[in-house]
Amino acid sequence: MIQCDIVIAGAGVIGSAVARELSRFEGSIAVLEKNADVCEGTSKANSAIIHAGFDAEPGTWKAKMNVRGNEKMDKLAEELDIPFQRCGAFVVCLHEEELPKLKELYERGLANGVPGLKLLNREEALALEPNLSDAVCGALLAETSGIVCPFELTLGLAENAAMNGAQFYFETQITGLERREDGWLVKTSGEDFLTKAVVNAAGVHSDELHNLVCENKLHVASRKGEYCLLDKTAGQHVSHTIFQLPGKYGKGVLVSPTVHGNLLLGPTAADIEDREETKTTAEGLGEVLEKSALGVRNIPIRQVITSFTGLRAHEAGDDFVLGETAEGFFDAAGIESPGLSSASAIGEYLAALIAEKLQLARKENFQPIRRGVPRLHDMPAEQRKAYIEKNPAYGNIICRCEQVSEGEILDAIHGVLGAKTLDGVKRRTRAGMGRCQSGFCSPRVMELLARELSLDLREIRKNEKGSEIVLEKTRG
Known part of the structure; x- marks a missing residue:
């Protein structure tokens, strides 16, 4: 059994934002994600809009969180190195x-x-x-x-949280919650967790977790x-x-x-x-x-x-469900549009509630700066030349459509919360996102994943288990 101060259910943009804000405080954080990587659920496919905040009814969580999240975006994008x-x-x-x-x-x-x-x-x-x-x-x-890349925003939040001590557990499905005198027993498909607080950021499944422990039921x-x-x-x-x-x-x-x-x-x-x-x-x-x-x-x-x-994740009440809804259980449920715009504000709000609840002190050494995979195609020629001279892998183009080099893919594989699947590489580097939609580059990316992670080609997946690309050898 693993003991920690806070368990966060879900490594989408909301769970990652809460993790980053909580990593400003002294306390152990475990982020549990049922999929193989961050940004595999609701957060991976949306309109990529940072809304201004005019659409939601005044006084709702959607209105308050949207406007605050929009205000925070310029500084956040600079800190996380995202477009x-x-x-x-x-x-x-x-x-x-x-x-x-x-x-x-x-x-x-x-x-x-x-x-x-x-x-x-x-x-x-x-x-x-x-x-x-x-x-x-x-x-x-x-x-x-404004407009943003939802993959890069989520990855930036998650990686920065990990840099500041948050632990991420992938392919870890929550199977039950049990209230204890000293907190919550979180049962999972792997090891169980004993924690003082639980954050429900489970996307379209957020009502399922909520309804396990709360009398007032939700429907998402x-x-x-x-x-x-x-x-x-x-x-x-x-x-x-x-x-x-x-x-x-x-x-x-x-x-x-x-x-x-x-x-x-x-x-x-x-x-x-x-x-x-x-x-x-x-x-x-x-x-x-x-x-x-x-x-x-x-x-x-x-x-x-x-x-x-x-x-x-549309909740029947047509608003976000935020806050402590059971003792030590904090909801970020029913987060639909403008959820991407609101993520950093939701993280800020819930982290403040939890830090006060658990009496967590602020860290003196929190590091807000995260750097993503270098994008050589966007660099001035002299800077790009310097990268290639330092490491010739940056001069070997793997994805022609998006001009992504071998060096960038290696950075994605070996970085904080490194990529382990084709989709993981794609979201970190854009290899496979161009005109041919990975028709030419995917075999080479698979070879790099197999080589760098010491895997057989038959173990390389698009994303979750069961999405392996190569099923068997035909010769050799």
Whole structure:
């Protein structure tokens, strides 16, 4: 049995943010993740937007955490060495009779304390975004909205937490919780943990953990959203994130640039029974293409290079569930959009509650600076040359689409919380995320993983157990 002060259930963006904030304090932290890596659940597939905070009802956790999280992003991105751009966002109105709803969003944003909001008429909107559709009759501009890479944000938070002492346990499924006089017994698929406090950051399964220990029950629906990602040749089609006026199931289908230069369309919204089902469908992707064209014209859909599905944890109360909901049990449940935007604020809030509860002292040697895998393609020529001279592996290009070198992949494998799967390498380096979608580079990445981790090629997985690529030798 492993003893610690705090167990965090889930190594997505919320669990990793809580871990980083708690690692500012003296105390032992164990992050338990059922998958093989961080960012394998809800956090891996979303719109990658840092929302301004105008959409949520004033006074809700969503509103408070969103606005605070947005405020923190510039400093956080600098500390964690992750890409972040305040590109701004439009909410476009497609019908004259709905213009009052746009004004309501504007006033809600003001009530939430969102700066940089402006109401635009059609001509003003087109001056900033010439590719808006002919149906657009007005827009709300939110200047503080931004875009981020959800993989790199989650990895940055998790790695920085690990640098400051948090321990991560992968492929460790929580199977039960039992209240003891001295805290909680956390039963898992591996070793059990005895801890003073538990943080529930289990995404679409957060209600299951909550309902094990709390009298007031939660119900989280797994809300499925399908997306299309376009090549970098389409990345300049819009310069802001383009939303449509929100409806019952969220903010509708968006069109947005990404921090890596692609164009993103989506998501759909449909509640499903299977909390792990991430298949795309012809119907869903057709809806993405049809609805995205309502707000933006001439989208070059022939440039779609991949599609994917994300899951959102929608709680029936339509708000985040945060705080101590049982003795020593702290919820971060029902975290859907704007969860990515709110992650650092949720981490800050829960860490303060837990530190006070357990009387944890602040560390004097907390290190907030984390450096990610170097991105040689983005470096000036002289800096890139210096890297290659120091280690020739940086001059051996493995992924041609994204110009990722062997040296970068080795850094990803041997770094803090190093990559052990193809997806792990992909999220840390972008090897396999380009136009060919790993068609050429995956065999070489597999060879590097096998060599560096002393594994047989048949042991190399895409992600979880059962996703091995090579099943058997055909010769030799």
